[in-house]
Structure formats: structure tokens, C-alpha cells
Amino acid sequence: MADVGPTITPAEMADLVESLGTIGEQPGGGIIRHVYDPAWCAAREQVATWMREASLEVREDAVGNLFGRLEGDSPRTILTGSHIDTVILGGRYDGGLGILSALAAVRGLKQHLGKPRKSLEMVALCEEEDSRFHGNFWGTRGILGLIGPEELEAHTDANGMTIADAMREVGLAPDRFRDSVRTDLDAFVELHIEQGRILFDEHVPLGIVDTITGLYRFRVTLEGRTDHAGTTPMDLRRDALQAAAEFATRMTRLVADVGRPAVVTNGWWDVRPGAWNIVPGHVEFSVDLRHPDEAIKQRLAADIRQLGQDIAAQRGIAIAYDIASDVLPMAMHPSIKAELQAAADRCNVKWMPMVSGAGHDSQVMASGVPTAMLFVPSVDGRSHSAAEYTSPEDAARGATVLAEALRGLAY
Numbered sequence: 001m002a003d004v005g006p007t008i009t010p011a012e013m014a015d016l017v018e019s020l021g022t023i024g025e026q027p028g029g030g031i032i033r034h035v036y037d038p039a040w041c042a043a044r045e046q047v048a049t050w051m052r053e054a055s056l057e058v059r060e061d062a063v064g065n066l067f068g069r070l071e072g073d074s075p076r077t078i079l080t081g082s083h084i085d086t087v088i089l090g091g092r093y094d095g096g097l098g099i100l101s102a103l104a105a106v107r108g109l110k111q112h113l114g115k116p117r118k119s120l121e122m123v124a125l126c127e128e129e130d131s132r133f134h135g136n137f138w139g140t141r142g143i144l145g146l147i148g149p150e151e152l153e154a155h156t157d158a159n160g161m162t163i164a165d166a167m168r169e170v171g172l173a174p175d176r177f178r179d180s181v182r183t184d185l186d187a188f189v190e191l192h193i194e195q196g197r198i199l200f201d202e203h204v205p206l207g208i209v210d211t212i213t214g215l216y217r218f219r220v221t222l223e224g225r226t227d228h229a230g231t232t233p234m235d236l237r238r239d240a241l242q243a244a245a246e247f248a249t250r251m252t253r254l255v256a257d258v259g260r261p262a263v264v265t266n267g268w269w270d271v272r273p274g275a276w277n278i279v280p281g282h283v284e285f286s287v288d289l290r291h292p293d294e295a296i297k298q299r300l301a302a303d304i305r306q307l308g309q310d311i312a313a314q315r316g317i318a319i320a321y322d323i324a325s326d327v328l329p330m331a332m333h334p335s336i337k338a339e340l341q342a343a344a345d346r347c348n349v350k351w352m353p354m355v356s357g358a359g360h361d362s363q364v365m366a367s368g369v370p371t372a373m374l375f376v377p378s379v380d381g382r383s384h385s386a387a388e389y390t391s392p393e394d395a396a397r398g399a400t401v402l403a404e405a406l407r408g409l410a411y
């Protein structure tokens with residue numbers, strides 16, 4: 001048997017990235033591929049075509065995860081892949097590169113080594129980004145049986161469509177969501193772009209993730225009083241936007257004072273009624289708080305909530321919090337991590353251990369399946385932006401190590 005797996009070339013990765021990256025790309029740049037939307041369907045069809053061309057067994061599960069399977073002597077399965085959906089105006093690599101690397105690795109192993117000992121499967125996970133519905137990690141939670149039946153009608157998009165109806169629109173049967181559960185998975189390996197700048201600054205071509213950060217997301221609603229912008233004295237106002245601005249600024253300072261890797265982001269705002277000449281009476285905005293230590297994450301969340309209540313009380317504003325997600329930090333599986341480290345060493349690729357500041361399917365998958373992640377560099381650390389870029393050379397190096405790791409796990 002070959003002593004290492006197939007070598008994936010920069011040209012192969014560049015072609016794949018170019019082909020997938022144009023699907024959902026907007027005229028001004030950036031990709032919109034939200035779960036179950038037309039671009040999402042087109043991207044999956046393209047991946048399914050590549051899977052069929054590689055003579056993999058192609059299957060879609062009940063929530064829309066797309067699998068390409070190489071049957072082994074054993075039905076126990078090694079799974080690799082990432083998510084096919086994007087953030088709004090996202091880049092070509094977040095999620096997509098993990099799917100394309102999995103494709104290049106699995107088809108390369110099939111060509112070079114034929115039938116594996118354990119079955120080897122690639123997956124385009126249907127949703128990770130929480131972009132259209134707040135059903136974060138929908139694909140992975142379908143696989144692990146972590147979707148609650150009430151979610152099918154509870155999650156709605158900006159147009160009020162339920163996730164169940166969006167599933168029906170693309171031919172899925174939401175009431176069969178439980179059919180997505182898998183019990184045959186012995187390992188999950190996800191290649192992903194770092195989305196930060198550590199590898200780029202350190203000139204290291206590969207990261208192997210130790211821990212993925214915890215995420216705590218909630219909506220803040222502030223209710224003040226709409227008033228006339230011209231006749232209402234400043235000292236008599238109950239201006240919801242001023243309360244929100246003070247809250248956002250002070251929570252940012254609170255988290256910045258904790259220091260790296262604590263981060264907090266107020267990504268979206270909704271100011272009502274939204275007119276030049278009306279004092280805003282109603283503001284909603286998002287809080288995305290992250291820390292790789294669960295106790296620190298929870299303490300910061302409590303401190304932020306208290307700060308908001310103090311500001312609202314001082315300003316005579318009503319405040320409410322709706323928790324959108326509270327995801328644990330997750331350590332990667334030691335033996336799968338060791339497989340990745342050994343594969344990188346056999347491929348003579350320099351790597352470094354990392355903590356992921358981004359959330360990933362792997363942090364949920366790891367709660368039910370031995371899981372580990374490979375990172376490849378993001379130029380200038382840019383991501384969740386049309387400026388996202390990973391060189392074909394770095395992409396090919398990562399895919400080659402992925403293939404070698406899969407060889408070690410499945411052959």
C-alpha cells in the first residue's frame with residue numbers, strides 16, 4: 001500500500017473553488033447561499049455532479065445534507081466535509097473549501113487505493129451560518145438527532161416563512177427530519193479556513209484545532225418612547241437608540257478589558273420607527289459573545305446582561321433579552337487530532353495547534369462523534385467578506401493532509 005495518500009494539486013483546488021464560488025456570487029462581489037434558497041440548491045447540484053463523476057454513492061438526507069459515499073469492507077463510516085451555506089455576502093472559502101477538499105481527497109483516495117477498510121463519506125452540510133433561520137448547525141444537529149420537533153415551525157426567515165415550508169419548497173419532508181440521524185460514524189474530520197490571521201502572520205501552512213470557542217448569542221430589545229425630534233427637550237427623552245448605543249459601547253469596553261480571546265459583536269440593529277424627525281422609541285440589536293472557557297463566557301454574559309439592566313433603569317427604558325444560542329466550547333478528540341498530526345508529519349507539512357475563534361459544525365458534531373479540524377491560512381485573516389482568500393497552494397496542502405489523514409483512518 002502507498003505510504004501516503006494522493007497529492008492534491010493547487011490547480012485542482014483552484015478550479016473547484018472557482019466553479020463553486022461563482023454560485024450565488026452577487027454583482028458587487030460576495031456570495032449569498034442561504035439554506036434552501038435557489039443558490040443553495042444550485043451549489044448542491046454542482047457538488048452532487050462532482051460526486052457522481054467520482055462514482056461515489058450520492059444521497060440526500062431528510063434535512064438536506066448531501067453525502068457522497070465510498071463503500072468499504074465495513075459499514076462503519078469516516079465522514080469529512082463542511083457546510084455549503086454562506087453568510088450574507090460571504091466569501092468563497094468559508095465552508096466551501098471543506099467540501100471541496102473532502103471531494104478532492106475522497107476521489108483521490110478512490111483512484112489511488114480503491115475500496116477502503118471503513119466506508120469513507122464526504123458531506124455538504126446543509127446549514128451552519130444561522131443566516132436565514134436561527135436554527136444554527138441545522139445539518140449537524142439533524143445527523144446527531146439534536147433537532148427539536150417544535151423548531152420546524154418555530155424558525156422563520158425575514159419573510160415569515162417557516163423552515164418547514166422552506167424544506168418543502170425544495171422537495172424535503174420536514175416531518176421526516178428524524179431520518180437524518182446517523183449511528184454509523186466513527187470519526188468526522190473538517191477542513192476549514194482559519195478565518196483569523198494567526199497562520200498567515202506566523203507563515204505556518206496548517207493549523208490543527210485543540211478547542212473551538214463557545215458562542216453566546218442573544219437579541220436585546222429596548223423600549224423607550226417615540227417623541228417629536230424638534231420639540232422634545234433632551235432631558236425629557238426616553239431615547240431607545242441612545243440607550244442602545246451606550247449599552248453597545250460599554251459592553252464592548254467591558255469585553256475588550258478582559259483581553260483576547262474574549263470577543264463581542266453587535267452585528268445587526270433595527271431602529272424604529274426610523275425617521276429623521278422622530279426620537280427612536282424601539283431598538284433591537286444582536287449580541288454575539290465568545291470565549292473558549294465556558295465559565296468565563298457565562299460570567300461575561302451575566303455581566304453584560306446586568307450592565308444593560310442598569311443602563312435601562314437609569315434612562316427609564318424597558319429592556320428584554322431573547323437568547324438565540326448558547327453553544328459550549330468544545331475540545332477536539334485526542335485520537336483523531338493525533339491522526340491529523342501524524343498525517344501532516346508524513347506529508348512534511350508544518351503545523352501548529354490552535355484555538356478556533358470561529359464556530360463550526362465540528363463543535364456540535366464532536367458532542368456525538370470523535371471529531372477534529374484542520375485549518376488552512378486566510379490571507380490577512382479576512383473572512384465573512386468577499387475579500388476572503390486562501391491560496392491554491394495552501395488549499396492543496398491542506399487537502400493533501402486531509403487525504404492522508406483519511407487514508408490512515410479508513411484504509
Ligand code: HGY
Pocket residue numbers: 128129357358359360
Ligand atoms: O459565526 C461563526 O463563527 C461561524 O462562521 N458560523
Ligand code: MN
Pocket residue numbers: 087094129384
Ligand atoms: Mn462562517
Ligand code: MN
Pocket residue numbers: 083094095128192359360
Ligand atoms: Mn464556516
